[in-house]
Amino acid sequence: MWRHILKRLAQAIPLTWGILTITFFISHMAPGDPMDMYMEEQRQRQVDPEIIELLRQKYGLDLPIHVQYVRWLGNVIKGDFGESFRYRRPVLDLIAERIPYTLQLTLLALLFSTSLGIIIGIVSAVKQYSALDKGVTLGSLIIYSIPGFWLALMLVLVFSVYLGWLPTSQTRSMDYEFFSLGEKIFDRIWHLILPVFVLGLGSAAYKARYVRNRLLEVLNEEYILSARARGLKEKMVIFKHALRNAMIPLVTILGLHLPALLSGSVLIESIFAWPGMGTLAVGAVGGRDYPVMMATLMISAILTIVGNLLADITYVALDPRVSYEKKKPV
């Protein structure tokens, strides 16, 4: 098993390098160079062409591109993502501030979608052909197809504007500082409900469908019949024998959904004014803040790779067949 893990880790390295390289080249495909952008923004003040040249030299923009690339790569590996054009602060700091909020949303949404999906999927499979099952099959498709940001707006409309049950945005209330600890915790959770729900709902619908189909498949397998023929209790047959087999591929799906959730968080963060990486990235695009754009792109990609790696390792841990592939029958 460990060999497999090391293999995967080894594969992740060229992948990461590929990500860094592509990010670099995308950002340098823009016509003109960052200095022109900078000048545009500073249009108000008359900037001396000499100073522009000095700045160019400082940022190394006068060097040939492969030299720039190597320099940049060296910096990135050391953890130096440069300085934001907009905020004049190291990009790394900005990201460090924002990542926890994005991770909060994304991981909670993953948790929510997985638990909801599994529960509904199991119930749906066990009660096949019932009204619930048919409803779930169709309903999940509908939910999965609805654009998340529209759903968010509609839910905000209903629950915040008309009913006033949930807050419209932000991570905490205005008078947060005056709350007691218990109230603070509650406030945080209260603000998390809607964003996490909307973010995770599509994924939950997909998982429910997947679990249902997979479980039905497994329940038709011979070893399940064999288990029943041995007189095992039905609960054990479903929850021990069938579920284990059905769930294993779900782990891979979890890994696949992580980038989708990260993607989705960009829109959700925008709607709920959530101070995460998504809003940072959007702002950077609007303000042509290249260092930030590049950094958010790379970090999100790296998060994805890490997530996939974890999913892969979990899969190998759960399914004995994978790591034993090379072994001969005893």
Add this chain to the structure above:
Amino acid sequence: MLLKVENLRSFFFLDEGILRAVDDISFHVNEEETVALVGESGCGKTIAALSIINLIPSPGRVVKGKVYFNGQDLLKMSPEKIRKTRGKEIGFVFQEPSMALNPVFTVGDQIAEVLRLHMGMGVKEAERETIRLLGETGIPEPEKRFKAYPFELSGGMQQRALIALAVSCHPRLLIADEPTTALDVTVQIGIIDLLRHLQKLYDMAILLITHDLGVVAEMADRIMVMYTGKIVENAPAVDIFEEPKHPYTKGLLGSIPKLGKGSKNPLGGIPGAVPDFLDLPPGCTFHPRCELGDRDCRKKFPKLFAVDYVRQSACYKYYKM
């Protein structure tokens, strides 16, 4: 009588029609007896076996009949009661051992599970008993194999493990569905020996389901021949092989290649093909392919009747044979 099956019917309710997989069969199995249920692939014997323990997958179900085991009708039992019977009183061996074992659990786990459930053993006790069972079924190094996953074992060993699983609780009846079909011939002999050994050891009755007449010849005390969901002949093994009283049985026996009988003689077969279950011929379903068939055969299906003290046949014309 350990097992008495009366007028068992199991149908599949499909869009295309009703498939009468098991159509009114009756037989019995005595204690410590080996009875073989023989027939070509697709004649309904597996469904018959599953019907006994009432485990037919939908869209099929047992429609009618009684299955008396130790005096109680299995089909009328509550789900909880019959669950307790399965595995404990009646063991079931499946055809494809690689498919019948759960791939994500170790072999030892699966056997110990049953021991803990039906025999109330503790974890350590179950483990010990499992290792003993594995050894008894002829698996070398059972302590190692206890921790092995099914895919790590060869076909023969998987089948031995499956058999160990089936006999773990010392059932009175062992139903073996094509236990040797998926295995190499050399391995088959081992399995047959194993089954005989276990039968003597545990005083079990065996209901052997197979299409392999060679295996039947080795093991069976009595043979029942099935065709399109019905039993057409039921007699002691010796009588069946020497003097079959149904044209279908005769045809089956004639299809066995015999060494030395002169390779010049063509292999006898049965003309025609097995009919589609959804479109069976009227009356005796075998009559279109039968050399003795005539108009009477088309009118009504001959029910199994006694030909003599121990034999039954379902052919009006048996005396012609």
Add this chain to the structure above:
Amino acid sequence: MSHWIQEYRMKRKNRFKKLILFGAFVLPGSGHLLFKKNVKLGIHLMTGTAALILLVIFRWYRIIGTFESKAFDHWLAVLFIILSWSAMVFISVKHTYELLIDKIKKPRIKTPLVLASRRFRENKLAVISLYVICFFYLIAVLAPFLATHDPSAIDNVLETRYQSPSWEHPFGTDEYGRDLYSRALYGARVSLSVGFMAVVIAITIGTFYGSIAGYFGGFIDNIMMRFVDVFIAFPTFFLLLMLVGVFEASIVAMILILGLTSWPGTARFIRGEVLSLKEKQFTEAARAIGLPHRTIIFRHLIPNGISPVLVSAAMMVSSMIYYEAGLSFLGIGIRPPTPTWGNMMSAGRDALLVAWWVALFPGGILAATMLSFNLLADGLRDAFDPKVLMRRFL
């Protein structure tokens, strides 16, 4: 005498036939209904013609105005009307003629495609979604004639802004007083065309790339897939953000960006399909005959792999439309005044407290479109690969 009667009867018959043909010309579909052959097609033709006629009648002035204004989208719509009318008439006349002369048609060979389309037609939900999609594309093309107001018309803002839905403004008005219904119609053009074109690009490139990688396997496959893996590692939205930030966001740029970011996903999927097809025996057979690689890929593998491609294409259109809308919503994609469902929803978000309709309607139509494409994909999948009930126990 009888000779005359026969002649007379013949002439009457001919005239009768000509009348029917003329009917088929004037009222497409009548021929089908008369002969009770292919009645569904007949009904479609009749409703289609009726709709066209209604459209032309109600919007006569605008249609005539096209010749003066020479607006491109108006021309497109007029062209579409003419083409579709000619097609309907052609089909109607051709079929009616064939029916009249009792032309014997060869029974249709039951190719897998024919079987699949039959299964598809039995799936009511899929058929409905197909209709909905066609309907949306139709109104997108005909938008210039269906819109009630000019989508960019701003007129006495203080009076007309944020009007709730009414007869005159079925979807209400936005913050500038523009009619949202007309804007939505024009928005449909953007979204639907972007979605379609982007998918075409992604599928074309992806299929080529993926089938070559899957077919040759080994080293080539390894390298090609490494490249694809890198792309797939980027969460889509972040990548799109970056690309749109680097390049300007015009409609053409959108199409290119969306298409070029999605093809790796398709390539990976196609490669998987090709790998499984490769295992099947007809590939071995083809190679045994000595067919060159090119032929095997194009003549054998691709036609067999078409069905999953179609299914994933349908789902991708839904995603492309979603991404375009999302980007426009964030203010990064296509910007106002060009209407697109996304930027309309963005305005709706600002006005959420006062004017709920601005967010509801564009998003609702977006949801309906995405849903239709996903249902279509589902229907296609079921049509190509029905689940056969397992009869293994016999």
